[in-house]
Amino acid sequence: MTEDAPRPETPEDDSSPLESSPLTRDRLAKYRRVMDAGGFPYSFRRTDTASDLIERFPDLEPGASSGETVTVAGRLMNTREMGKLIFAVVSDLSGKIQLFVDKRTLGDEAFDAFRDLDAGDWIGATGEVIVTKRGELSVRISAFELLQKSLRPLPDKWHGLKDVEQRSRRRYLDLLANEDARTVALTRAKIVSELRRQFEDRGYVEVETPVLLAQATGATAKPFETRHSALDMDMYLRIATELYLKRLVVGGIERVFEIGRIFRNEGIDATHNPEFTMLESYEAFADFNDIMTLVEEVVVACAVVATGGSEITYDGRGVNLAGPYKRATMLELTRGAVGEDVDYDTPVHELRALVLRHGIEPEDHWGSGKLIDALFDALVEETLWEPIFVTEHPIETSPLARRHRDKPHVTERFELFIAGAEYANAFSELNDPFDQQARFEDQAAASAAGDEEAHPIDEDYIRALEYGLPPTGGLGIGVDRLVMLLTDKHHIREVILFPTMRRQKRDDS
């Protein structure tokens, strides 16, 4: 802002919904009084947060005064009035601290002004640190300042805000009313920070690859479509970062990662949001075995910052995240579940019959790999509780993964499953341009045969491979899912601050 914009008028007529509601009318009147008297402050200096005080004064006896004066600031959450005495709770990001407001210390005029405050107001207050007779660390205030008025009433002080829709749509209310919501948001930040540190410490370089693309490649998903006006061109939001990150390895960035938003134009449910966060990493000269070790270390490190240890509770059950994790091939797990000695050589018609018997409707273009994958999906996934690396996915369903060095039909790939859900997907990267070309062509054929999940061909990516991708181990981690696991949340909207929601009709109340 370089110009003086005209100051917007506080609404003064009865058409304002704040004016017409008895719940907000008084607050609005107080707001105007402050504005008429010169307005609210532009800044405020505090000396301590709530948790600072708790750390600094651990040993004060009930009834004691510290002799130290501090200044705190936060949102006024609750007041308990006792005649010439008020106990007030102020909440800041670090926690809560009680203000001890007595008329003798504060003076008659300021005391009455304090009584005029409303729950939700932002205030700053200065006073001596004391402990009340009942043992509550408090600030006996000698002065306070209203930093900004809250014009609307707070959610229930005891029950908080429970309505799932409101909690998601108006996350600010969720955060200010529900301590758990703040904890989850902060824990997510810690986890993302730890992920970044883990990869940086291993010499990985963080990059940003394009979100807006002429072609959405690198995964099987329906993309969001948009349009670039100046280029007069249809564009797509990325569905993965994979092919761009591997181009960077071709370019010589041997260890590279990105933590980025991915967009998939698909349904919304407990584990899917149209935009979500994925970490992808690629490491030259590593194979999928190396990446397993990396994943074990990274998962434990995240668990430690989130929960303090590697033994966590999810959905009421214990999970031990300490490695090394069990390993089993997709084929052997599927065999165990169906109780038959299936293989990738098993005739397709037999596998189709087996799949049908388990209530899955196979599509015409499915080969043995996809059929076994479908059986695994339906029968095995949700039974996997303790961490396990499921390995050796079929070539058919892994068009970007390198063929297994010893076994036909399968790739050097693994997925990490914990508590019935997938958290990581990794492989020795396919770096043979001819094989990659053939895989893309298979995908194109599948697409022509009606497979809506087939990968599109990325010609330039083939060209990049022709310049040489070194042997590389790649990894994808679903960050939202990982946060869910480590915060014991069972819906993705609980770990995404502003989950995608249907447009709500305008609500002026």
Place this chain on the structure above:
RNA sequence: GGGCCUGUAGCUCCAAUGGCAGAGCAGCGGACUUUUAAUCCGAAGCGUGUGGGUUCGAGUCCCACCGGGCCCA
């Protein structure tokens, strides 16, 4: 896309069979100098997501629409 459930005061929730729409908290007025969801006294506040319909009478039954939830595809 299909099925089931759901929307009542600012928030959290009650309201048999259709029969005068309620409570707690918050807010408002009052008492109280050590409270912790403070307590006590008092007076208020919603016509039930929206629009239709059935009925003497609809929060409750029916239809459509707008949101939300769960399950399935």
